[in-house]
Amino acid sequence: MKLFQKIIALVIVFSINVLIAQEKLPEFRSIHQFEKEKYKDYQIPEKDQLKPFVGKPRPLQARTNPPSKEVFGYLPYWVYNTYPNLNYDLLTTIAYFGADVNASGNITNDHNWPAAGLIDMAHANGVRVVLTVILFNSSELATLLNSPTNRTNLVNNLLASVQSAGADGVSIDFEGIPSGQRSNLTAFMTELTDAFHSAIPGSFVTIFTPAVDWNSVFDYNALAQITDGLVIQGYDYHYGGSNFTGPNAPLIGTSLGIYNITWTVND
Numbered sequence: 001m002k003l004f005q006k007i008i009a010l011v012i013v014f015s016i017n018v019l020i021a022q023e024k025l026p027e028f029r030s031i032h033q034f035e036k037e038k039y040k041d042y043q044i045p046e047k048d049q050l051k052p053f054v055g056k057p058r059p060l061q062a063r064t065n066p067p068s069k070e071v072f073g074y075l076p077y078w079v080y081n082t083y084p085n086l087n088y089d090l091l092t093t094i095a096y097f098g099a100d101v102n103a104s105g106n107i108t109n110d111h112n113w114p115a116a117g118l119i120d121m122a123h124a125n126g127v128r129v130v131l132t133v134i135l136f137n138s139s140e141l142a143t144l145l146n147s148p149t150n151r152t153n154l155v156n157n158l159l160a161s162v163q164s165a166g167a168d169g170v171s172i173d174f175e176g177i178p179s180g181q182r183s184n185l186t187a188f189m190t191e192l193t194d195a196f197h198s199a200i201p202g203s204f205v206t207i208f209t210p211a212v213d214w215n216s217v218f219d220y221n222a223l224a225q226i227t228d229g230l231v232i233q234g235y236d237y238h239y240g241g242s243n244f245t246g247p248n249a250p251l252i253g254t255s256l257g258i259y260n261i262t263w264t265v266n267d
Contacts, residue, residue, distance in 0.1 A: 098132030114165030
């Protein structure tokens, strides 16, 4: 039994100001990409840095009164030093954002992963920590997904990174996947999930899915069966490049457009 099939990504550890839109536009970039580019060279000031964690993080502890629903939050690397202040009682999983990967399946920048202090504190409170895996370049995504060798390399690199950190899984954030990659994406997620579940019993593997699958690359039914959950990016229905102003994350349909969170969940 999967722990969950779909998560609406509305609960975020840190709120972010967003520019949003409804139409499919070449210039569109998600809020993840905006923020990642904004903070690509960011280093936490020395005065704000925490004392380095020494030792290996403790294993994930059992909880006596966990939330009744999956509550999936994101902790970007540029605010990592705030982890001691999180309300862990309200969370079930924290996705550390994140590790950049390339077309060859190599991790090019782990942004200070492993986040040992976070993992230890989260585990002490019965909260999982997974590594967000980031690739936003369409041509690199095509090269990666087209190559079984490159896919295997990425699976092996991610597994080694998560195992050495004592963490609990991965969340795949591939954005801008070009058309024609539907079967390759499904194959990659199958390979990744099987490897993690075999090597790390109880590990948690998810994938981000878009509000609207413009390129028809996400086989939702297959991915829901393969993985431990689909993290719906339930926003960006309108943004700064839209032809008209509309809501960021409409729950139901409006006169401003047919796409909304209810539509996405049912898609």
